Amino acid sequence: MAALSAPAVLFTVGMIAFPVVYTVWLGFQTFSSTGKQSFAGLANYTKLISDTEFWHGLWVTIALFVLSLALQLVFGVWLALVLFHARRLSGIVRSLFISPFMMPPVVAGMMWLVILDPSLGAANYVLQSVGLPPSDWLASPTWVIPTVALIDSWQWTPYVALIVLGGLQSLPPSVYEAAQIDGASPLKTFQRITLPLLLPTIVTAAILRSVDLLRFFDIIYITTQGGPGNASNTLNIYGFRVGFEFFNIGYASALMLTLTAIVFGAVLAFNRLRGAVAW
């Protein structure tokens, strides 16, 4: 039996363990601009501490993570409730809501780049036609993070909604019947029954989205490349540039391993939370 499963085990180890071990090894090397390599010990990791761009990237990553996750959870739950109670054309409505996250992020990024163009885009046209001032959107250091969070939320809120909808459909009807007999209002029913019972599902959705949000890359790469200035330079974007544009593969590996540790930490924290809210 062990012999039969050996190829699968070897394949898995090869595909998962090797890249990780290789990246760890790279993190202890230093590469000059000309690609010359030498052992650096912990130098890449100590460099992180004094690298202001790293701390800025971490801040941007966390800000995007918190803002996007909050938007997607709040609107995802709301959307799931709407879909759950929709009676007419529910199939069509659900298909329409799903469509954003079926779209490749690059396409979504390009589409929003055009819509949000301050000169030619439709967004400012709409704002101005209702008497509001135009915005620089992705070109404003102040607004770039909220704007990117909005784009990501447009794309991924339906995904959260689908997960929550699954959770809603699995809730026991008897609890709602009891609440109805007791005369609970819809708001109280939501606060005291739906939300607590849905929490494990919501935390699961949060875990799934957290992994993506902490590794935020594609939308930013397409729309701002980390700019304006370094206002949207997430850790992932920073690591990519250090590695593939400046060819400092060793430092980029250290950056990416640090990001991986942050992602693992977040997942572990959410898993603990999930255990605490399970019923």
Next chain:
Amino acid sequence: MTPRMLGTQFMLPLLAIAAIGPQAHAADFDWMKFKGKTVTFLANNNPVAQALLTYKADFEKLTGMTLKVDGYQEQQMRQRLVTVMNANSDEVDAFMTLPSREGEQFAASGWYADLTAMSKNEVAKDYAPAGLSQALLKAATFGGKLTSMPMNIEGPILYYRTDLFKKCGLDAPKTIKDVEAAAEKIKACDSAVTPFVSRGLKPAVAYTFSNVLHNIGGSYVVNGKSNLCSAKGKEALDTYSRLLRDYGPPGVVNYSFQQISALYRSGRAAMAFESSNELRTVMDGGARLKDTGLMPFPAGEGGQVPTTIGWGMAVSSHSKQPEAAWYFVQWATSPEVQKKMALQGIAPPRPAVANDSEYRKWIDEEPVRKEWQAALDVLATKGSSEVGYPIVANPESREFIGQAVQDLILKQKPVDQACADADKALDGLIAQK
């Protein structure tokens, strides 16, 4: 034997043999020498490669070789190259490269095969390597080694709306100050139009900014130190960022060639300082065909020093078949292929092709093409290929130039602070060996 005798009796015959050497080799040249082999070409999916690969079947028919094309967008192509080269892999035989950007770095890393000997000894009769732009060949030579052959010639030029200039009572700008004065007048004359647009996206800024810096008389490095805080450097930073901040479109800090071409093509910009390669895109649809004038960026106190670069075709140092790869490079940069590409709007890096009757006929079909070619002629004769710092870490240096310009556009720092911060970071890069 006196030195003079040594020169006349010994050296001169040697030089004569060297001079006729290529012809002797050319006579033996056989395009079918590597028949049956497969050459892998790592291509950037830009208009240059697209035009070239239209004739892929011709190459395969001529040589009996198979051309395997591995095509990506520019940045992804570099990522692929870095991965392949760091692994010392022979997966790629020939690749496209931008010597002005990565030349120093790739040469120092040993990624380019030395083409010096092959370009002299292993050439077809009609290849004429001396007919290629000498400036571009020089820009592709590092440490005495020729690392790539020029595929095209390009550089930023000024596209301007002749109808708007006429409407606002303006003549074509002759100096940088004229550009700013024209922008100011157009802003007052037609508020629906963006007076001036150019690159504001951080990594893209150096391409256009370098032209302004050089025209103003500035330089990136003096005595081994970054020079942005010199009077000329500050003036260039101030002028470029002021043009974009006061007369550019909102959100210009995210503008690169796509946005600039789209804005100008749609008729919403009066002046666009953008690559000569964008002519086809800008003229797409024909709306700008009759109301556009073209010229190199007007002179400053330092004269007119346009930025002139070109994509090159290199052979990988890890290729197991560099000679076969060289045959592909030679075919791709031959006068015949470059003439065909020129008729698709790819500016030829060979003056002879630019003077070819069929190409001239194509140029003469539209006045805007004539101005385009005239601008390219200036680029070919006066151009500098210095885009960003002439150091191994050139791509990284462009980040700091772009940062300084963005700091000024967004009014996040005064010019003294922006240039000082950039100089500090750039001195660190220069110090890296």
